[in-house]
Amino acid sequence: MYKTLYDVIVVGGGHAGYEAALASARMGVNTLLITLNKKLIGRLPCNPAVGGIAKSHLVSELDALGGELGRNSDYTGIQYRMLNTRKGPAVQSNRIQCDKDLFPVRIQAVLGMQKHLDIHDDIVTEIRTKGSKICGVTTRGSGDIDASAVVICTGTFLRGRVLIGMKSINEGRMGEESAEELSTSFDRFGFELGRLKTGTPPRIHRDSVDYSKMEIQPGDNPPPFFSRMARKEWKMFHVEHQKESSIGMNAMFHVEQPGMHPWMPGTDQIPCWLTHTNENTHQIIAENLKKSAMYGGLVEGTGVRYCPSIEDKIVKFSGRDSHHVFVEPEGRNNIRLYPNGTSNSLPEDVQGQMIHSIHGLENAEIIRPGYAIEYDYSNPTQLFHTLETKLVENLFFAGQLNGTTGYEEAAAQGFVAGANAAIKVLGGGPFTLSRSESYIGVLIDDLVTKGTDEPYRMFTSRSEHRLTLRQDNVYYRLFEKTKKLGIVDISEIEEISDQGKQIQAECDRLETIYFDGKSLGQMLRQPNFSYKDLPHNVSSLSDEVIKQVEIEVKYAGYIKREKERIDAARRKEDQHIPSDFDYDNVKSLRYEAREKLKNIRPENLGQASRISGVNPSDVSILMMFIKRETGQN
Ligand SMILES: Cc1cc2nc3c(=O)[nH]c(=O)nc-3n(C[C@H](O)[C@H](O)[C@H](O)COP(=O)(O)OP(=O)(O)OC[C@H]3O[C@@H](n4cnc5c(N)ncnc54)[C@H](O)[C@@H]3O)c2cc1C
Ligand SMILES: NC(=O)c1ccc[n+]([C@@H]2O[C@H](COP(=O)([O-])OP(=O)(O)OC[C@H]3O[C@@H](n4cnc5c(N)ncnc54)[C@H](O)[C@@H]3O)[C@@H](O)[C@H]2O)c1
The missing domain is CATH 2.40.30.260 (Elongation Factor Tu (Ef-tu); domain 3)
Incomplete structure (x- = not known):
């Protein structure tokens, strides 16, 4: 059942769409997810693998913020591996081969149980506005449905063409209808559409x-999970397992619906x-x-x-x-x-x-x-960092529609767009992530600042702060944002806060206790020395806390230098450029720079400096002009 008025409508049931719908509904606003076929929500059209280099960072960040992709992969995984184990912790990444049939079953069960969320099978043909603001969508089967905010996550479906040899079929992916009309509606509002392609093996x-x-490629044991939930369950299972037989183990955990918990995650890998x-x-x-x-x-x-x-x-x-x-x-x-x-x-x-x-x-x-x-994609430089479009207020674009490729990139954008759509309804400041605190921030900043003319995928090399943007510290580095957003359960928040305090206290203590003329911190920085080798270590600390203490202390010199670079970058990000700033007034700016700045309309000097075609001297000119005009320091 669906109604004809919602706070937020999400169009599309791919990875961007389900994350957007869940984020919005979990923030308490009435949300409708419209998709061509609800039985295909969360489908993995290509390889049922999630994560891999840098993509795993996006999944972990989603888990920290309250997204579902990581948990869904953990609970439907058939093989779990950590890649890049010979390299440093900053670039190690986990990759989970999921069960293609069960991944969508579980996500559909999660959506089915979500409060404030309805799901409707239909095809959206048009967006509708009142003045400069979105007011709803038109569907082929049910006519108009109204909403205060709309998130579009249509993936590869807009004028999709499946191509095999010289054959071309109008489909959004093999066997599924393409969406032909919506692109025309976007054209009418001035969205710049282009064509991209992707492919899949036999x-x-x-x-x-x-x-x-x-050559056989077995999974890792213990399995590297994405989510805190699966890690906790694994730990509990193995402690309990020693006491009791495995029969009935599944029953020990709260199993809401059969699809939610097909097997004990991480066991019986293939x-x-x-x-x-x-x-x-x-x-x-x-x-x-x-x-x-x-x-x-x-x-x-x-x-x-x-x-x-x-x-x-x-x-x-x-x-x-x-x-x-x-x-x-x-x-x-x-x-x-x-x-x-x-x-x-x-x-x-x-x-x-x-x-x-x-x-x-x-x-x-x-x-x-x-x-x-x-398929058609839309130029992402027509978006703000919230993924709201610059052309239509309260309209958001997320996922492959913005020129990206990958489940992980899509899900990350969906979450940010869904959360911001809900915030638009509830009132409150925008939810954005910076380049210095997350890979999600890097992804979105690259898209909205530089645009893309080829399918964009994440890499660790895209981040200038990768030493601090590790997968292992994700819960601590995103803590303040997670807490403010309010999607993650309060008991989890308290637990993470407590662990963060223990890590800090132990790092500080190690620098003040001396043994044989060396601080414990200095001892730990010696090669092949682990926390457990230290005299006066604290045996009650959890493995999670010990791991963080080891990384923070061993890499302290590098981390300190990176934090200084982050502070310098942040000073530029703090210098705001008014949204109505008249670049034509800055006569000393080069013509190319002026045109690029007028087109992107950066929110601050940091973003201005990352626009291709804008060089450091253009930024200095701009900085001096803005200081003079606005009195900013
Ligand atoms: C053949 C192929 C191979 C790929 N290979 C890989 C791979 O190996 N690994 C990888 O990570 N990524 C791969 N991708 C890309 C990956 O599928 C996408 O990056 C990701 O799924 C995009 O998610 P999305 O949510 O943006 O869109 P999609 O997953 O494409 O979902 C779009 C959703 O929108 C719905 N929809 C579309 N138009 C409308 C409309 N007008 N009205 C209502 N509903 C609508 C559709 O029904 C669908 O549910 C591949 C994609 C394809 C098609
Ligand atoms: N058409 C598309 O849009 C499209 C198509 C293909 C891939 N992609 C994206 O790119 C990613 C795939 O690209 P990739 O080349 O980095 O592949 P990957 O993420 O599957 O693998 C990355 C690296 O991991 C290793 N690896 C891969 N499979 C492994 C296995 N089974 N066991 C052990 N190690 C393994 C390999 O060294 C490989 O180079 C997908 O996750 C997807 O996000 C998109």
Whole structure:
């Protein structure tokens, strides 16, 4: 059941959409999620893997703030791995292979139980405004539905075209209707739309591959989870497990609905497998390039540079005679395997030859071909940091619509947009995250400041403060924002606050206690020295607190220098530029800089300095002018 008036409407049930709807409803405002098919909410259209390098930081930040992607991955995971373990803690990332069938089942159960949230199957064809403000949407099936704020999360569906070889079908992803009308509505309001493309590999039958020719990739034990909830449950399970038999263990935990808790998270992991392409594979692709949608001229949009199609890899890295192919199960009871690394838009017969040339896949049965998809995206420089559009008040855009790729990038934006839409209804200051406190801040600032002309994905190298933006300290660095937002349960907030205080107190203590002429802090900074090796350590501290103390003390010198850089950056961010500032008045500004500044309208000098085409001397000129005009220091 749905009504015809809501506080917030969210359009789209992808990862941006469910996070937006949950954030909004959890802040207590009446929310409606409209999507083409509610049974497909939370679908993982490509690899059911969440996290990986830098993306895992986004998921952890969502968990700290009260988002759902991390928990949902933990509770439906079939394989858990920590990547980059040979590198420092700042770039270590976890990656969870989820069960493709159960991931959406669980998220739908979470949505179904959420107060203040209704869900409606329909297609939105238009947005409606009253003056400069959004007032609702028009749907094909139910006509007009009114709302004070609207969040659009339509992913790859706007004028979506599925492409296989020379075939092009109007679909939002394979087997799902595309959204044709909404782009026209956006055009009318002046939104700048462009075309991007992405792709997916063929799927193969799990009983048709020769595992003996591939290298096994087992999961890690203990499993690296994203969420505090799963970590706590795992710890409790293992303590209790020693006392009692595992029979009935699931019953010990509060299980609201069967879909919410399919198994004890982290148990009974399933391995992935590693194989490689070879010269034969590359030759097959090279000989058939003209038949691929991408190289035969059917695709206009720009593809994902950093997770390219196999055709792209052969053309752009022609010197390499082999590429990794990770063969990954799509679920416990799912017959499909996902050959990660073979995304393509070649005709079906060529896909078959290409797959059969790979060791272990000689007799692979292809269940579904790979394909490319092309869709409209909207220029994200037309958004504020809250993800509200600059053209229509109380209208928000989030997810792949803003030019990103990835579940994690979509979910992070959805959460920020949903929370801000609710704040617009409730009243109160905007919820934004800065580059120096989070990867979510980096993602959004990059999008709204620089825009993108290719699908944007997160990397650790995009952050200038990655030493302090670690996954392990996420609950402490986002603590104040989390508390203010009010989505996370108060008992969790108190627990994190208490742990933060213990970490600080112990770091301080270690610098003041001396042993053999050295402070305990100095001792801990010695290579291969752990907290537990210290004399006078505190045995009652939890593993979580000890881990933080070790990192904070061992890397203290680097962290201090980074904090100084953050303070310097913050001083620039504190210098606000009035929203109606007249750049034409600053005659000494170069023409290019003036045009770029007029287009982006940065909120402060820090953001101005990150606009491409605006150089440091332009920022100095601007700073002096603003100081003179506004009397800011
Ligand atoms: C073929 C393919 C391969 C991909 N490969 C990967 C990958 O390996 N890993 C990865 O992380 N990402 C991959 N992506 C991208 C990933 O799916 C997206 O980045 C992510 O799902 C985007 O989330 P979203 O919420 O923005 O949109 P989507 O997940 O696309 O969801 C859009 C939602 O909006 C609804 N909708 C659209 N238009 C309307 C309308 N007018 N009215 C009502 N509802 C509407 C749809 O029904 C859908 O629920 C791939 C995508 C595709 C299609
Ligand atoms: N079309 C799209 O929009 C699209 C398509 C593909 C990927 N993506 C995005 O990019 C990401 C995939 O890109 P990626 O190349 O970084 O892959 P990934 O995140 O799946 O893997 C990152 C690295 O992890 C390692 N790895 C991968 N699978 C592994 C496994 N099963 N076991 C052990 N190690 C493994 C590899 O070293 C790999 O380079 C996705 O998570 C998605 O967000 C988007």
